[in-house]
Amino acid sequence: MKILFLDQSGKPGGAELCLIDIAKPYQNNCLVGLFADGSFKSLLAENHIPVQVLTTQNIQVRKDSSLAQGLGSLRQLVPLIAKVVQTARAYDLIYANTQKALVVGAIASFLSRRPLVYHLHDILSPEHFSKINRRIAVTAANRASLVIANSQASKTAFIEAGGRADISEVVYNGFDPQNYQIDELVVNQTRQQLGLEGKFVVGHFSRLAPWKGQHILIEALVQCPQQVTVILVGDALFGEQEYVQNLHQQITTLGLENQVKFLGFRSDIPQLMSACDLIAHTSTAAEPFGRVIVEAMLCGKPVVAAKAGGAVELVEHGINGFLVTPGKPQELAQVINDCLHDSENTATIANHARITASQRFDVTNINQQIAQLLTKL
Numbered sequence: 028m029k030i031l032f033l034d035q036s037g038k039p040g041g042a043e044l045c046l047i048d049i050a051k052p053y054q055n056n057c058l059v060g061l062f063a064d065g066s067f068k069s070l071l072a073e074n075h076i077p078v079q080v081l082t083t084q085n086i087q088v089r090k091d092s093s094l095a096q097g098l099g100s101l102r103q104l105v106p107l108i109a110k111v112v113q114t115a116r117a118y119d120l121i122y123a124n125t126q127k128a129l130v131v132g133a134i135a136s137f138l139s140r141r142p143l144v145y146h147l148h149d150i151l152s153p154e155h156f157s158k159i160n161r162r163i164a165v166t167a168a169n170r171a172s173l174v175i176a177n178s179q180a181s182k183t184a185f186i187e188a189g190g191r192a193d194i195s196e197v198v199y200n201g202f203d204p205q206n207y208q209i210d211e212l213v214v215n216q217t218r219q220q221l222g223l224e225g226k227f228v229v230g231h232f233s234r235l236a237p238w239k240g241q242h243i244l245i246e247a248l249v250q251c252p253q254q255v256t257v258i259l260v261g262d263a264l265f266g267e268q269e270y271v272q273n274l275h276q277q278i279t280t281l282g283l284e285n286q287v288k289f290l291g292f293r294s295d296i297p298q299l300m301s302a303c304d305l306i307a308h309t310s311t312a313a314e315p316f317g318r319v320i321v322e323a324m325l326c327g328k329p330v331v332a333a334k335a336g337g338a339v340e341l342v343e344h345g346i347n348g349f350l351v352t353p354g355k356p357q358e359l360a361q362v363i364n365d366c367l368h369d370s371e372n373t374a375t376i377a378n379h380a381r382i383t384a385s386q387r388f389d390v391t392n393i394n395q396q397i398a399q400l401l402t403k404l
Protein backbone atom coordinates (compact mmCIF):
# COMPACT_ATOMS: atom_id res chain seq x y z
CA MET A 28 0.00 0.00 0.00
CA LYS A 29 1.39 3.40 -1.03
CA ILE A 30 0.51 6.24 1.33
CA LEU A 31 0.66 9.99 0.90
CA PHE A 32 0.88 11.43 4.43
CA LEU A 33 0.06 15.13 4.87
CA ASP A 34 1.02 17.33 7.83
CA GLN A 35 0.85 21.11 8.07
CA SER A 36 3.70 21.58 10.53
CA GLY A 37 7.37 22.28 9.92
CA LYS A 38 8.10 21.75 13.61
CA PRO A 39 8.02 18.50 15.58
CA GLY A 40 5.04 18.63 17.96
CA GLY A 41 3.55 15.44 19.40
CA ALA A 42 1.40 14.73 16.33
CA GLU A 43 4.49 14.95 14.12
CA LEU A 44 6.58 12.69 16.38
CA CYS A 45 3.72 10.19 16.28
CA LEU A 46 3.66 10.40 12.47
CA ILE A 47 7.34 9.41 12.28
CA ASP A 48 6.50 6.11 13.99
CA ILE A 49 3.46 5.53 11.78
CA ALA A 50 5.24 6.30 8.50
CA LYS A 51 8.37 4.23 9.27
CA PRO A 52 6.92 0.85 8.23
CA TYR A 53 5.92 2.44 4.90
CA GLN A 54 9.24 4.20 4.30
CA ASN A 55 9.73 2.50 0.92
CA ASN A 56 6.14 3.19 -0.14
CA CYS A 57 5.22 6.60 1.12
CA LEU A 58 5.77 10.31 0.95
CA VAL A 59 5.22 12.81 3.74
CA GLY A 60 4.00 16.10 2.25
CA LEU A 61 4.51 19.09 4.57
CA PHE A 62 2.90 22.55 4.42
CA ALA A 63 5.92 24.23 6.02
CA ASP A 64 9.68 23.85 6.02
CA GLY A 65 11.61 23.27 9.24
CA SER A 66 13.23 20.81 11.61
CA PHE A 67 10.44 18.21 11.21
CA LYS A 68 11.57 17.71 7.62
CA SER A 69 15.12 16.93 8.82
CA LEU A 70 13.80 14.51 11.45
CA LEU A 71 11.84 12.59 8.80
CA ALA A 72 14.89 12.47 6.54
CA GLU A 73 17.05 11.19 9.44
CA ASN A 74 14.50 8.40 9.85
CA HIS A 75 14.77 7.60 6.10
CA ILE A 76 11.18 8.63 5.44
CA PRO A 77 10.69 10.36 2.05
CA VAL A 78 9.57 13.94 2.60
CA GLN A 79 8.67 16.91 0.43
CA VAL A 80 7.70 20.44 1.41
CA LEU A 81 4.58 21.10 -0.69
CA THR A 82 4.24 24.79 0.16
CA THR A 83 6.06 27.36 2.22
CA GLN A 84 3.17 29.81 2.16
CA ASN A 85 1.79 30.48 5.64
CA ILE A 86 -1.84 29.28 5.81
CA GLN A 87 -3.73 31.90 7.82
CA VAL A 88 -6.09 29.77 9.91
CA ARG A 89 -5.83 29.76 13.68
CA LYS A 90 -7.61 27.62 16.26
CA ASP A 91 -9.95 30.57 16.97
CA SER A 92 -10.53 31.71 13.36
CA SER A 93 -13.82 33.25 12.20
CA LEU A 94 -15.86 32.14 9.15
CA ALA A 95 -14.54 35.02 6.96
CA GLN A 96 -10.93 34.15 7.85
CA GLY A 97 -11.62 30.48 7.18
CA LEU A 98 -13.11 31.14 3.72
CA GLY A 99 -10.32 33.59 2.86
CA SER A 100 -7.71 30.97 3.57
CA LEU A 101 -9.53 28.39 1.40
CA ARG A 102 -8.72 30.56 -1.65
CA GLN A 103 -5.10 30.59 -0.55
CA LEU A 104 -5.10 26.80 -0.61
CA VAL A 105 -5.91 26.29 -4.31
CA PRO A 106 -2.32 25.85 -5.61
CA LEU A 107 -1.51 23.52 -2.70
CA ILE A 108 -4.63 21.41 -3.35
CA ALA A 109 -3.68 21.14 -7.03
CA LYS A 110 -0.22 19.90 -6.04
CA VAL A 111 -1.65 17.33 -3.61
CA VAL A 112 -4.13 16.06 -6.24
CA GLN A 113 -1.32 15.59 -8.73
CA THR A 114 0.96 13.90 -6.16
CA ALA A 115 -1.84 11.66 -4.84
CA ARG A 116 -2.23 9.96 -8.23
CA ALA A 117 0.92 7.93 -7.47
CA TYR A 118 -0.46 6.78 -4.08
CA ASP A 119 -3.32 4.54 -2.90
CA LEU A 120 -4.35 6.57 0.11
CA ILE A 121 -4.22 10.10 1.57
CA TYR A 122 -3.47 10.14 5.32
CA ALA A 123 -4.02 13.57 6.91
CA ASN A 124 -2.29 14.06 10.26
CA THR A 125 -3.40 17.61 11.17
CA GLN A 126 -6.47 19.79 10.64
CA LYS A 127 -5.23 21.92 7.74
CA ALA A 128 -3.92 18.73 6.16
CA LEU A 129 -7.41 17.30 6.61
CA VAL A 130 -9.10 20.15 4.76
CA VAL A 131 -6.62 19.96 1.89
CA GLY A 132 -6.66 16.15 1.98
CA ALA A 133 -10.47 15.95 1.89
CA ILE A 134 -10.72 18.08 -1.26
CA ALA A 135 -7.75 16.30 -2.87
CA SER A 136 -9.25 12.91 -1.96
CA PHE A 137 -12.46 13.83 -3.81
CA LEU A 138 -10.63 15.16 -6.87
CA SER A 139 -8.06 12.34 -7.10
CA ARG A 140 -10.52 9.61 -6.06
CA ARG A 141 -8.21 8.33 -3.36
CA PRO A 142 -9.59 7.27 0.05
CA LEU A 143 -8.90 9.60 2.96
CA VAL A 144 -7.76 8.68 6.46
CA TYR A 145 -7.68 11.32 9.18
CA HIS A 146 -5.55 10.91 12.29
CA LEU A 147 -7.28 13.05 14.90
CA HIS A 148 -4.79 14.34 17.48
CA ASP A 149 -7.10 17.01 18.92
CA ILE A 150 -10.06 17.34 21.23
CA LEU A 151 -12.61 19.20 19.12
CA SER A 152 -14.18 21.04 22.04
CA PRO A 153 -15.00 24.76 22.53
CA GLU A 154 -12.12 24.90 25.01
CA HIS A 155 -9.66 24.18 22.16
CA PHE A 156 -11.33 25.35 18.90
CA SER A 157 -13.71 28.01 17.62
CA LYS A 158 -17.16 26.88 16.43
CA ILE A 159 -16.29 27.44 12.76
CA ASN A 160 -13.04 25.49 13.04
CA ARG A 161 -14.87 22.59 14.68
CA ARG A 162 -17.50 22.65 11.95
CA ILE A 163 -14.91 22.69 9.15
CA ALA A 164 -12.94 19.86 10.78
CA VAL A 165 -16.00 17.67 11.35
CA THR A 166 -17.42 18.27 7.85
CA ALA A 167 -14.09 17.35 6.25
CA ALA A 168 -13.46 14.39 8.59
CA ASN A 169 -16.91 12.95 7.91
CA ARG A 170 -15.86 12.52 4.28
CA ALA A 171 -12.99 10.26 5.36
CA SER A 172 -13.12 6.47 5.14
CA LEU A 173 -11.50 6.23 8.56
CA VAL A 174 -10.83 8.57 11.49
CA ILE A 175 -8.13 7.35 13.88
CA ALA A 176 -8.53 9.15 17.21
CA ASN A 177 -5.51 9.30 19.52
CA SER A 178 -7.69 8.60 22.58
CA GLN A 179 -11.24 7.80 23.61
CA ALA A 180 -11.50 11.43 24.80
CA SER A 181 -10.67 12.74 21.30
CA LYS A 182 -13.11 10.28 19.73
CA THR A 183 -15.93 11.24 22.12
CA ALA A 184 -15.41 14.97 21.50
CA PHE A 185 -15.39 14.32 17.73
CA ILE A 186 -18.73 12.51 17.90
CA GLU A 187 -20.19 15.19 20.20
CA ALA A 188 -19.14 17.81 17.63
CA GLY A 189 -21.11 15.91 14.92
CA GLY A 190 -18.43 13.44 13.79
CA ARG A 191 -19.39 9.99 12.47
CA ALA A 192 -19.04 7.23 15.05
CA ASP A 193 -19.14 4.50 12.36
CA ILE A 194 -15.79 5.56 10.87
CA SER A 195 -14.00 6.36 14.16
CA GLU A 196 -11.46 4.10 15.86
CA VAL A 197 -9.18 4.75 18.82
CA VAL A 198 -5.48 3.97 18.41
CA TYR A 199 -3.02 5.23 21.02
CA ASN A 200 0.46 6.55 20.16
CA GLY A 201 3.12 3.85 19.99
CA PHE A 202 6.63 3.93 21.49
CA ASP A 203 9.73 1.75 21.38
CA PRO A 204 10.33 0.94 25.08
CA GLN A 205 14.02 0.30 24.41
CA ASN A 206 14.58 3.97 23.56
CA TYR A 207 13.65 4.83 27.15
CA GLN A 208 16.09 2.53 28.95
CA ILE A 209 18.95 4.79 29.92
CA ASP A 210 22.20 3.65 31.51
CA GLU A 211 22.70 4.79 35.12
CA LEU A 212 26.07 6.27 34.13
CA VAL A 213 24.40 8.54 31.57
CA VAL A 214 21.77 9.53 34.14
CA ASN A 215 24.47 10.59 36.63
CA GLN A 216 26.38 12.47 33.92
CA THR A 217 23.24 14.33 32.86
CA ARG A 218 22.44 15.35 36.44
CA GLN A 219 26.00 16.51 36.90
CA GLN A 220 26.07 18.50 33.64
CA LEU A 221 22.83 20.25 34.56
CA GLY A 222 23.91 20.96 38.15
CA LEU A 223 21.09 18.84 39.57
CA GLU A 224 23.03 16.71 42.07
CA GLY A 225 21.38 16.52 45.47
CA LYS A 226 18.17 18.09 44.15
CA PHE A 227 14.70 16.61 43.87
CA VAL A 228 14.11 17.25 40.19
CA VAL A 229 10.62 17.77 38.79
CA GLY A 230 10.68 17.74 34.98
CA HIS A 231 8.13 19.36 32.70
CA PHE A 232 8.42 18.30 29.05
CA SER A 233 6.25 20.26 26.72
CA ARG A 234 6.19 23.13 24.29
CA LEU A 235 5.79 26.42 26.15
CA ALA A 236 2.13 27.36 25.67
CA PRO A 237 -0.50 28.71 28.10
CA TRP A 238 -2.68 25.57 28.01
CA LYS A 239 0.28 23.32 28.76
CA GLY A 240 0.27 25.04 32.18
CA GLN A 241 3.95 25.48 33.04
CA HIS A 242 2.79 28.40 35.25
CA ILE A 243 0.82 25.97 37.42
CA LEU A 244 3.99 24.02 38.20
CA ILE A 245 5.82 27.27 39.07
CA GLU A 246 2.98 28.22 41.42
CA ALA A 247 3.16 24.79 43.04
CA LEU A 248 6.91 25.13 43.51
CA VAL A 249 6.37 27.97 45.99
CA GLN A 250 4.82 25.40 48.32
CA CYS A 251 7.75 22.96 48.08
CA PRO A 252 11.05 22.88 49.99
CA GLN A 253 14.11 24.51 48.39
CA GLN A 254 15.70 21.22 47.32
CA VAL A 255 12.90 20.84 44.74
CA THR A 256 14.13 22.05 41.35
CA VAL A 257 12.09 22.32 38.17
CA ILE A 258 13.43 21.79 34.66
CA LEU A 259 11.25 23.14 31.86
CA VAL A 260 12.08 21.26 28.65
CA GLY A 261 10.54 22.60 25.46
CA ASP A 262 10.20 25.78 23.48
CA ALA A 263 7.41 28.04 22.23
CA LEU A 264 6.85 26.19 18.93
CA PHE A 265 3.88 28.19 17.66
CA GLY A 266 4.65 31.82 18.54
CA GLU A 267 3.75 31.88 22.25
CA GLN A 268 6.52 34.40 23.09
CA GLU A 269 4.34 36.44 25.42
CA TYR A 270 3.69 33.36 27.58
CA VAL A 271 7.45 32.71 27.80
CA GLN A 272 7.99 36.29 29.02
CA ASN A 273 5.19 35.88 31.56
CA LEU A 274 6.79 32.67 32.87
CA HIS A 275 10.14 34.41 33.39
CA GLN A 276 8.35 37.30 35.09
CA GLN A 277 6.42 34.92 37.37
CA ILE A 278 9.66 33.17 38.38
CA THR A 279 11.38 36.48 39.18
CA THR A 280 8.40 37.79 41.14
CA LEU A 281 8.25 34.61 43.23
CA GLY A 282 12.05 34.62 43.75
CA LEU A 283 12.43 31.13 42.24
CA GLU A 284 15.32 31.89 39.84
CA ASN A 285 17.59 29.32 41.54
CA GLN A 286 14.96 26.58 41.44
CA VAL A 287 13.87 26.71 37.77
CA LYS A 288 15.92 25.94 34.67
CA PHE A 289 14.74 26.49 31.09
CA LEU A 290 16.41 23.93 28.82
CA GLY A 291 14.72 24.88 25.52
CA PHE A 292 13.74 22.29 22.88
CA ARG A 293 15.76 19.07 23.30
CA SER A 294 16.01 15.83 21.38
CA ASP A 295 17.40 13.78 24.32
CA ILE A 296 14.06 13.42 26.13
CA PRO A 297 14.64 9.87 27.53
CA GLN A 298 18.00 10.93 29.03
CA LEU A 299 16.53 14.07 30.59
CA MET A 300 13.44 12.29 31.92
CA SER A 301 15.64 9.61 33.46
CA ALA A 302 17.54 12.37 35.30
CA CYS A 303 14.28 13.53 36.98
CA ASP A 304 12.68 12.31 40.22
CA LEU A 305 9.16 13.14 39.08
CA ILE A 306 7.59 14.26 35.81
CA ALA A 307 4.72 16.73 35.88
CA HIS A 308 2.04 17.17 33.24
CA THR A 309 -0.02 20.27 33.97
CA SER A 310 -2.28 21.02 30.99
CA THR A 311 -5.09 23.35 31.99
CA ALA A 312 -7.30 22.25 29.05
CA ALA A 313 -8.07 18.57 28.38
CA GLU A 314 -5.02 16.84 26.88
CA PRO A 315 -5.95 14.80 23.79
CA PHE A 316 -3.42 12.05 24.54
CA GLY A 317 -0.21 13.24 26.25
CA ARG A 318 2.89 11.51 24.88
CA VAL A 319 5.02 12.88 27.73
CA ILE A 320 2.97 10.93 30.27
CA VAL A 321 3.70 7.60 28.56
CA GLU A 322 7.34 8.54 27.98
CA ALA A 323 7.78 9.25 31.70
CA MET A 324 6.31 5.83 32.49
CA LEU A 325 8.64 4.12 30.00
CA CYS A 326 11.61 5.80 31.71
CA GLY A 327 10.42 4.25 34.99
CA LYS A 328 9.76 7.68 36.46
CA PRO A 329 6.73 8.64 38.54
CA VAL A 330 4.34 10.94 36.71
CA VAL A 331 1.69 13.34 37.95
CA ALA A 332 -0.84 14.38 35.32
CA ALA A 333 -3.74 16.81 35.02
CA LYS A 334 -6.96 14.81 35.33
CA ALA A 335 -8.75 15.45 32.01
CA GLY A 336 -9.00 14.14 28.45
CA GLY A 337 -6.69 11.34 27.34
CA ALA A 338 -4.53 11.60 30.48
CA VAL A 339 -7.28 9.85 32.45
CA GLU A 340 -7.03 6.87 30.08
CA LEU A 341 -3.28 6.65 30.70
CA VAL A 342 -3.03 7.17 34.45
CA GLU A 343 -4.78 5.40 37.31
CA HIS A 344 -4.23 7.42 40.46
CA GLY A 345 -2.01 5.64 42.98
CA ILE A 346 -1.55 2.63 40.67
CA ASN A 347 0.70 3.79 37.81
CA GLY A 348 0.96 7.49 38.58
CA PHE A 349 -0.92 10.39 40.11
CA LEU A 350 -3.78 12.58 38.92
CA VAL A 351 -4.55 16.11 40.09
CA THR A 352 -7.27 18.60 39.21
CA PRO A 353 -6.15 20.77 36.26
CA GLY A 354 -5.18 24.31 37.24
CA LYS A 355 -4.83 23.53 40.99
CA PRO A 356 -1.21 24.21 42.10
CA GLN A 357 -1.98 23.26 45.70
CA GLU A 358 -2.91 19.67 44.74
CA LEU A 359 0.17 19.42 42.55
CA ALA A 360 2.42 20.66 45.39
CA GLN A 361 0.90 18.00 47.67
CA VAL A 362 1.83 15.22 45.21
CA ILE A 363 5.36 16.62 44.75
CA ASN A 364 5.87 16.72 48.52
CA ASP A 365 4.41 13.23 48.98
CA CYS A 366 6.78 11.83 46.33
CA LEU A 367 9.70 13.62 47.96
CA HIS A 368 8.94 11.98 51.32
CA ASP A 369 7.75 8.53 50.26
CA SER A 370 10.24 7.45 47.63
CA GLU A 371 9.60 3.73 48.23
CA ASN A 372 5.89 3.81 47.36
CA THR A 373 6.59 6.17 44.45
CA ALA A 374 9.24 3.82 43.03
CA THR A 375 6.80 0.88 43.20
CA ILE A 376 4.19 2.88 41.29
CA ALA A 377 6.74 4.01 38.68
CA ASN A 378 8.03 0.48 38.18
CA HIS A 379 4.51 -0.86 37.69
CA ALA A 380 3.87 1.95 35.17
CA ARG A 381 7.02 1.07 33.20
CA ILE A 382 6.03 -2.59 32.86
CA THR A 383 2.41 -1.97 31.86
CA ALA A 384 3.15 0.97 29.52
CA SER A 385 5.85 -1.06 27.70
CA GLN A 386 3.15 -3.54 26.70
CA ARG A 387 0.18 -1.24 26.22
CA PHE A 388 1.93 1.31 23.99
CA ASP A 389 4.44 -0.91 22.21
CA VAL A 390 4.96 0.64 18.77
CA THR A 391 4.97 -2.75 17.01
CA ASN A 392 1.47 -3.55 18.30
CA ILE A 393 0.20 -0.06 17.60
CA ASN A 394 1.53 -0.17 14.03
CA GLN A 395 -0.17 -3.53 13.55
CA GLN A 396 -3.48 -2.02 14.68
CA ILE A 397 -3.07 0.78 12.13
CA ALA A 398 -2.04 -1.62 9.35
CA GLN A 399 -5.15 -3.74 10.01
CA LEU A 400 -7.44 -0.71 9.85
CA LEU A 401 -5.83 0.47 6.61
CA THR A 402 -6.04 -2.96 5.00
CA LYS A 403 -9.81 -3.03 5.66
CA LEU A 404 -10.18 0.06 3.46
Ligand code: UDP
Binds near residue numbers: 233317
Ligand atom coordinates in the same frame (compact mmCIF):
# COMPACT_ATOMS: atom_id res chain seq x y z
N1 UDP B 1 9.40 16.98 23.19
C1 UDP B 1 10.65 17.03 22.58
N2 UDP B 1 11.52 18.02 22.96
C2 UDP B 1 11.19 18.96 23.88
C3 UDP B 1 9.90 18.90 24.48
C4 UDP B 1 9.03 17.90 24.10
O1 UDP B 1 11.00 16.20 21.75
O2 UDP B 1 12.02 19.79 24.17
C5 UDP B 1 8.48 15.91 22.79
C6 UDP B 1 7.97 15.07 23.94
O3 UDP B 1 8.93 14.10 24.32
C7 UDP B 1 6.70 14.49 23.34
C8 UDP B 1 6.23 15.57 22.38
O4 UDP B 1 7.33 16.47 22.23
O5 UDP B 1 6.97 13.28 22.64
C9 UDP B 1 5.05 16.34 22.88
O6 UDP B 1 3.92 15.54 22.75
P1 UDP B 1 2.67 15.63 23.71
O7 UDP B 1 1.71 14.63 23.24
O8 UDP B 1 3.08 15.48 25.13
O9 UDP B 1 2.11 17.13 23.56
P2 UDP B 1 1.82 18.03 22.27
O10 UDP B 1 2.87 19.07 22.26
O11 UDP B 1 1.83 17.16 21.08
O12 UDP B 1 0.47 18.61 22.52
Ligand code: GLC
Binds near residue numbers: 148315317
Ligand atom coordinates in the same frame (compact mmCIF):
# COMPACT_ATOMS: atom_id res chain seq x y z
C1 GLC C 1 -1.38 16.33 19.84
C2 GLC C 1 -1.98 16.42 21.22
C3 GLC C 1 -1.29 15.54 22.23
C4 GLC C 1 -1.03 14.16 21.66
C5 GLC C 1 -0.30 14.25 20.33
C6 GLC C 1 -0.06 12.89 19.71
O1 GLC C 1 -0.29 17.14 19.67
O2 GLC C 1 -1.98 17.77 21.72
O3 GLC C 1 -2.06 15.42 23.41
O4 GLC C 1 -0.32 13.37 22.57
O5 GLC C 1 -1.06 15.00 19.44
O6 GLC C 1 -1.24 12.20 19.40
